[in-house]
Amino acid sequence: MIEEPLKLEICKVLNKIGALQFGTFKLTSGKISPYYIDLRVVPSFPDAFQKVCEAYIEFIREKVGVDKFDRIAAVPVAGMPFASVIAYDLKKPFIYVRKGVRLHGRQRRIEGVLNPGDRVLLVDDLITTGLSLRKAARAIITEGGIVNDAVVLLDRQEGGSEKLEKLGIKTHAFLKVSEAAAKLYEIGALTDEQYEIITKQIKKL
Numbered sequence: 001m002i003e004e005p006l007k008l009e010i011c012k013v014l015n016k017i018g019a020l021q022f023g024t025f026k027l028t029s030g031k032i033s034p035y036y037i038d039l040r041v042v043p044s045f046p047d048a049f050q051k052v053c054e055a056y057i058e059f060i061r062e063k064v065g066v067d068k069f070d071r072i073a074a075v076p077v078a079g080m081p082f083a084s085v086i087a088y089d090l091k092k093p094f095i096y097v098r099k100g101v102r103l104h105g106r107q108r109r110i111e112g113v114l115n116p117g118d119r120v121l122l123v124d125d126l127i128t129t130g131l132s133l134r135k136a137a138r139a140i141i142t143e144g145g146i147v148n149d150a151v152v153l154l155d156r157q158e159g160g161s162e163k164l165e166k167l168g169i170k171t172h173a174f175l176k177v178s179e180a181a182a183k184l185y186e187i188g189a190l191t192d193e194q195y196e197i198i199t200k201q202i203k204k205l
């Protein structure tokens with residue numbers, strides 16, 4: 001079982017590098033949010049990047065099982081640095097999904113080797129509405145792959161996991177944003193107002 005101290009450590013790491021910001025932000029989905037979690041900054045901090053990748057790897061071993069998938073697919077763009085390290089560590093073939101069809105060469109959405117019937121584990125940084133993950137899953141399925149599981153570091157709890165579930169894909173989130181907010185609030189890293197902003201955003205849905 002993933003221990004609470006590891007979850008707290010990752011929360012502290014993300015807080016330390018300024019991954020959590022408050023203001024008015026437009027998300028990838030087009031939604032407006034009063035807070036933003038920028039996991040794209042993680043690889044710029046080697047110690048933080050190592051800890052986060054180790055957390056992903058331990059989580060995947062425990063919650064998914066390395067025998068349950070044949071390849072790891074990164075969701076562009078934020079999921080790519082994490083997925084490549086995870087695939088390397090777990091000795092699994094790495095592929096990634098392009099945002100659009102390449103208009104030259106093989107004109108595929110998938111880069112790397114994907115064989116019909118391959119079970120593919122999707123890896124992304126976080127999930128909000130699940131749109132990016134759903135698009136990636138459809139691209140893989142179109143090319144003959146099988147997608148049963150997706151792993152993210154953080155679930156913003158805004159309906160994405162439920163939408164993936166309807167496609168038959170289980171979302172495994174290392175942390176839910178409600179958990180992360182509670183842990184950061186407990187150690188004094190969030191003010192009363194900041195904690196309320198996050199919890200209200202979840203309850204709005």
